[in-house]
Amino acid sequence: MVRILPRALARTLTSGISATCLAFAALTLTGCGDTPASSTPPPNTPPPNTPPSVDTFTVTAPAKGADGNYVMTASVAVSDPDQHKILRLDLSASGPAIIPTQSIAIPGGAAGTYPIRLTLAGNAPGGAYTLSAVAYDEQGAASAAKTATFTLP
Numbered sequence: 001m002v003r004i005l006p007r008a009l010a011r012t013l014t015s016g017i018s019a020t021c022l023a024f025a026a027l028t029l030t031g032c033g034d035t036p037a038s039s040t041p042p043p044n045t046p047p048p049n050t051p052p053s054v055d056t057f058t059v060t061a062p063a064k065g066a067d068g069n070y071v072m073t074a075s076v077a078v079s080d081p082d083q084h085k086i087l088r089l090d091l092s093a094s095g096p097a098i099i100p101t102q103s104i105a106i107p108g109g110a111a112g113t114y115p116i117r118l119t120l121a122g123n124a125p126g127g128a129y130t131l132s133a134v135a136y137d138e139q140g141a142a143s144a145a146k147t148a149t150f151t152l153p
Helices: none
Strands: 007-012 018-024 053-059 070-079 086-094 099-105 112-120 127-137 146-152
Touching: 053 127, 053 146, 070 086, 070 127, 070 146, 086 112
Parallel strands: none
Antiparallel strands: 007 018, 053 070, 070 112, 086 099, 086 127, 127 146
């Protein structure tokens, strides 16, 4: 039989002081009673959130634009196994210069493949860079980072 109302458990401590703990159904506050906590989740508990995924991430070789800046295009495919909305994609890069994290909102939070235009200052130091993409769903879960590399001349 499951009790709906809380019941009080009184235990006498070694000092002779009486302590009271509340318990609901088969759950008891830790250290307050003999009844172990139930390992069965309560009914109607939603399943744990599975993080979204950056499925593919590619970037083209940089080319210098008319304004002297480097221009690249990237393609990123994101999905969420729980069908939660994907709120944003964070992009960052490391290499000869650090490119701070920048967030891009995902339109409507829908899974799919999105094109991204990247522009770097024309005076950025040459060398190999690693670009990293992380997706975040509406529950706050983050994907594992997916990386792509590019080289500035």
